[in-house]
Amino acid sequence: MKSYDVIIIGGGPAAIVTGITIRKFFTEKSVLMVKEEADGLVPCGIPYVFHLLGNDAEKNRMGPKPFVDLGGEVLVNTVVRVDKEKKEVTMESGEQFMYDKLVFATGSTPVVPNFIPGYDLQNVYYVKKSFQYIQKLAEKVSRLKNIIIVGGGFIGAEVAEQLAGAKANVTLIESEPLCFSKAFSPQLSAIATEALKDSGVNVLTSTMVKEITGENGSVRQVLTNDGKKIDADAVIFSIGYRANTKLAEETGLELNRYGDIHVDNYGRTTVKDISACGDCAQAFGFLTGRSDVIKLASTATAEARTLGHNIFGVRIKKCIFGTLGVFSTEINGVAMAAAGANEKNAAEAGVNLVTATFSSPDRHPGSLPGVANLTVKLYASPVDGSILGGEAWGSKSAGEIINIISMAIQKSITVFELISFQVGTHPLLTASPVVNPIIRAAEELVHQISYT
């Protein structure tokens, strides 16, 4: 029986980055990646297959090439059994391999609302992280007129925006009063929901799907809890993802209360020599340290790097621990991003904070062509002034501005330090140093904390 130093189960970003990290840093170790589909895709790129990438899933392909280039091996198959005592895995094909270390990077699957009558009709779809599935779905919906998206989180809203851009008649149904409300503050959720409406999507908030009715087994209408009947040629559900943990459970790995694989700071499960990272593994909320549900490609890759370095024994103790949800999107040309605490999630977690907002042109002078407004909102501890969260929106710069804020949160930088933060500025690239919105928002917080 063939033996590998490491076998990775999965083929998404967590699996690929784990593989890359191990092959790069431990070149003598043999690594096998077992993935179910030969083709992979960029998970965050899925919405753009529907319009911006010209309805061509090929342009959103992401394979394990960087891992293979570093000497990793890939097998397209399904692991059906793990024998944790003998340290053997068995494939659907019957093949068996031995491992020294095993990594679960089995990802997550869309939640299927089997409590809604009609959920199993034809033309009811999900945003599956499968190349083949998305390729077929994009091809299919491009020929349909009335499309209903259920769920106003990032994926649902982005798919809706793209399909509206492709001239479909798109209705989005969201149960909360605003879209994006799991990630954004109420203020930014309202701005984002408006941007989504401006993109041409018919947005129904505070609305739930009661039933999907069909004709000849295929979708015909969606009935809402408030009595609306909306014609539908297709329904796409985007109401969250659940960890793929069937094999983990059968293997005897402990799951947490959300059904994610229980791991420590280095990705180690409760079973010796088995680790897990990415969507299938437990996340610890950065603010509180309790287990939380944060399933992002960015956090998955951070976990994968930490795991990869430490899989043969903890080598890098100085990792940044805790999962900080950092979210960004662009809807109808408006970039929006958030990290860490806001009024809503902090209240839920019992965290106190103060907040301040500052806006300025993203170039200077503001008379330059192409200038957009950039707004930064910061959240800090009312006692020690450490940055607990932040948001940025307007200009495309928000995409990297949020990562400055993200670093400040991860390193417990305070507003007292931020007022003397030295930044590079240039007329064609950034705001003026006089009105740098991070520094000026921090200054507002210094005022609230210490001068009142």
Add this chain to the structure above:
Amino acid sequence: MKSYDVIIIGGGPAAIVTGITIRKFFTEKSVLMVKEEADGLVPCGIPYVFHLLGNDAEKNRMGPKPFVDLGGEVLVNTVVRVDKEKKEVTMESGEQFMYDKLVFATGSTPVVPNFIPGYDLQNVYYVKKSFQYIQKLAEKVSRLKNIIIVGGGFIGAEVAEQLAGAKANVTLIESEPLCFSKAFSPQLSAIATEALKDSGVNVLTSTMVKEITGENGSVRQVLTNDGKKIDADAVIFSIGYRANTKLAEETGLELNRYGDIHVDNYGRTTVKDISACGDCAQAFGFLTGRSDVIKLASTATAEARTLGHNIFGVRIKKCIFGTLGVFSTEINGVAMAAAGANEKNAAEAGVNLVTATFSSPDRHPGSLPGVANLTVKLYASPVDGSILGGEAWGSKSAGEIINIISMAIQKSITVFELISFQVGTHPLLTASPVVNPIIRAAEELVHQISYT
């Protein structure tokens, strides 16, 4: 005699931000700003007056309005004498005021090369930070054909690029083998020099001006040290700036070896109740702590904020000290930025470092329209892995990416932490998390430091 709690001498970004900070945080204090010209300008915006802003200095105006809005007073006049014993200032007009605290924010003036024959001919210009002067200069050179810029630092190169864009026949003369070499690594200096050539500027490096010849008192030709004779309708010198310290010297303030006003970490001079910030004041190099020459609007405003908060006694001890030069520019559509150490300035300062570079598309998948390449180069301590410097170029994102690196330098973040740095990513806004260039360059450095 009228008395103010604070009198600020100067009207540039350092003066304005000092005034804003004091008026915002100490609302009971009276603040007078004495400036020589009623009109101000955005210093970094000067090059864009010559083309992108349509030859209209009005569009680059920056006045003290935000300070006045907060209740500050402005007087257009020149301070000719300071009596530090009586704590009085005397204006050119004869008016006198008393102060409790006095701030020098007198800025800097272009270096005039009086050792070059012909330097005083008509149509020999400087990039003065004066609204009136720049307005006239822009108007004047717009009607000329052959323009020679001397000095290939940021201002000189940006002015050259803009004038070339405005269809002038522009030659830039730089004494070093590459332009931008005071701020950028040799690698990035070479890229920037190429971008400048691509913008249509005739760039002569390793070249010095020997003489300027004239006709009827006006510029005719520039003679170089290697025998070239170049026709010139105007010559613009941009060979550095010197602190304006005549009044400071007369007042008895101590200057350092570069001629800048000696100050402590909070901007306090050697004379009680007199502070200084911005281009006229001493900078401490971030890496070594020794006095250094760094004259940027961004560092000036950071100094001004630190000074403003602490002028009535040190209130915020937790400021980030040391002046970190963070530079950015865009030449011919290529954004380029640098912070802290590179191979060249580190060797000069006797600082050891290791370096690594990583490039990736600034959006993902790379097949999206409008994708540009983003390269990040990091420099770290070979012993503890702390980030000492960095560069970013290619994509416009470089303008904010350098500020992530800048924060890492200022907070002594290590490459071991950066590999698990959690970032927000989005297809339309950032690189893929799998190939985030900051994280991947840090990973290369971890490899160099610990795995070899």
